[in-house]
Amino acid sequence: MKYGIYFAYWEKEWGCDQKAYIRKVKELGFDILEISCAMLKDISDAEIAEMRKLTEDAGIILTAGYGPAASENIASADPAVRAHALEFYTDILKKLEKLDIHTIGGGIYSYWPVDYTKPIDKEGDWARSVSGVREVGRIAAECGVDYCLEVLNRFEGYILNTCEECRRFVEEVDVPAVKIMLDTFHMNIEEDDMLSAIRLAGKQLGHFHVGENNRRLPGKGGLDWYGIGKALRDIGYQGNVVMEPFVQQGGGVGSDIKIWRDLSHNASQERLDEDARQSVEYLRYVFSGPYGDYSG
Numbered sequence: 565m566k567y568g569i570y571f572a573y574w575e576k577e578w579g580c581d582q583k584a585y586i587r588k589v590k591e592l593g594f595d596i597l598e599i600s601c602a603m604l605k606d607i608s609d610a611e612i613a614e615m616r617k618l619t620e621d622a623g624i625i626l627t628a629g630y631g632p633a634a635s636e637n638i639a640s641a642d643p644a645v646r647a648h649a650l651e652f653y654t655d656i657l658k659k660l661e662k663l664d665i666h667t668i669g670g671g672i673y674s675y676w677p678v679d680y681t682k683p684i685d686k687e688g689d690w691a692r693s694v695s696g697v698r699e700v701g702r703i704a705a706e707c708g709v710d711y712c713l714e715v716l717n718r719f720e721g722y723i724l725n726t727c728e729e730c731r732r733f734v735e736e737v738d739v740p741a742v743k744i745m746l747d748t749f750h751m752n753i754e755e756d757d758m759l760s761a762i763r764l765a766g767k768q769l770g771h772f773h774v775g776e777n778n779r780r781l782p783g784k785g786g787l788d789w790y791g792i793g794k795a796l797r798d799i800g801y802q803g804n805v806v807m808e809p810f811v812q813q814g815g816g817v818g819s820d821i822k823i824w825r826d827l828s829h830n831a832s833q834e835r836l837d838e839d840a841r842q843s844v845e846y847l848r849y850v851f852s853g854p855y856g857d858y859s860g
C-alpha cells in the first residue's frame with residue numbers, strides 16, 4: 565500500500581497553488597499527494613510540465629480528487645449540463661494523463677455539495693449517471709486513469725451511500741477502469757459494518773480515503789484502524805490509502821466541509837505538519853499487520 569494526504573488539510577480554498585505540497589508531503593513521510601481537479605481547470609501546458617517535473621524530482625505519486633459543481637453533473641436531467649460535464653471530464657482526464665496521474669476519485673458520478681432544497685430523483689439520476697460514467701470511464705481508460713466512485717454519506721450524496729450500492733453501480737457501468745472508492749468517514753455513518761463493506765468491495769476497490777469519525781487525522785479519533793488494516797490485507801489491497809483530514813475553519817473548504825469549530829486545537833503550521841507526520845507513521849505501522857509491507 566502507498567500512503568498519501570489531501571492538500572486541503574493545510575488550505576482554505578480548493579483552487580490554490582498546490583505545487584508547494586509536493587516536496588512538503590515527501591518530507592513528512594508520505595508517498596502520495598492528492599490534489600484537487602479544481603486547480604487543473606485553467607492550468608497551462610507549461611505549468612503541467614513544471615508540476616510533473618516537481619513530482620518526479622521529489623519521488624511523489626499524485627492522485628486527484630474532485631467534487632463536481634452542479635454545472636459538471638454527469639447525472640443531470642438537463643442534456644446541456646451532461647454535455648458540459650462530458651467536455652469537462654474529457655479535458656481533465658487528458659491533463660491527468662499529462663501529469664502521470666492514474667487515479668481520480670470523488671463524487672464524480674453526480675455533483676457536490678448536493679442542493680437538498682430541490683427534489684431528489686435517485687432512480688432517474690442513477691440511470692443517467694450509469695450511462696454518463698460508462699462514457700467518461702472509457703475515456704479515463706484511454707488516458708490510463710482509474711475512475712473511482714466515492715461512496716458518500718447521506719448529507720453529501722444520495723446516489724451511492726453504501727459499498728453495496730457502489731458495487732451494483734460499478735457492475736452496471738461495466739468498464740474496468742471504473743472502480744469503487746471508500747472513505748472511512750462516510751462509511752462510519754452509513755455502513756452496518758465497515759470491515760464487511762471493505763471485504764465486499766474486494767478487488768473492485770480502486771481508491772481508499774482514511775479519516776476519523778470527525779475527519780481528524782487517523783489515530784486522533786475512535787475508528788478501528790487495526791480492523792480496517794486487516795480488512796484491507798484480507799482483500800489483498802495494494803492501492804492508495806489517502807488521508808483526508810479537515811481540521812481548520814474558514815474559506816471555501818471550511819464552508820463546503822462544514823467545519824464550524826477549530827478541530828486543530830489552535831495548531832501552528834509546525835504542529836499540523838508534525839501531526840500529519842505522526843499519523844502516517846502510525847497508519848503504516850498498524851496497516852502493515854503481522855506479515856505486512858512496513859518499510860518505513
Ligand SMILES: [Mn+2]
Pocket residue numbers: 714747773808
Ligand atoms: Mn473522501
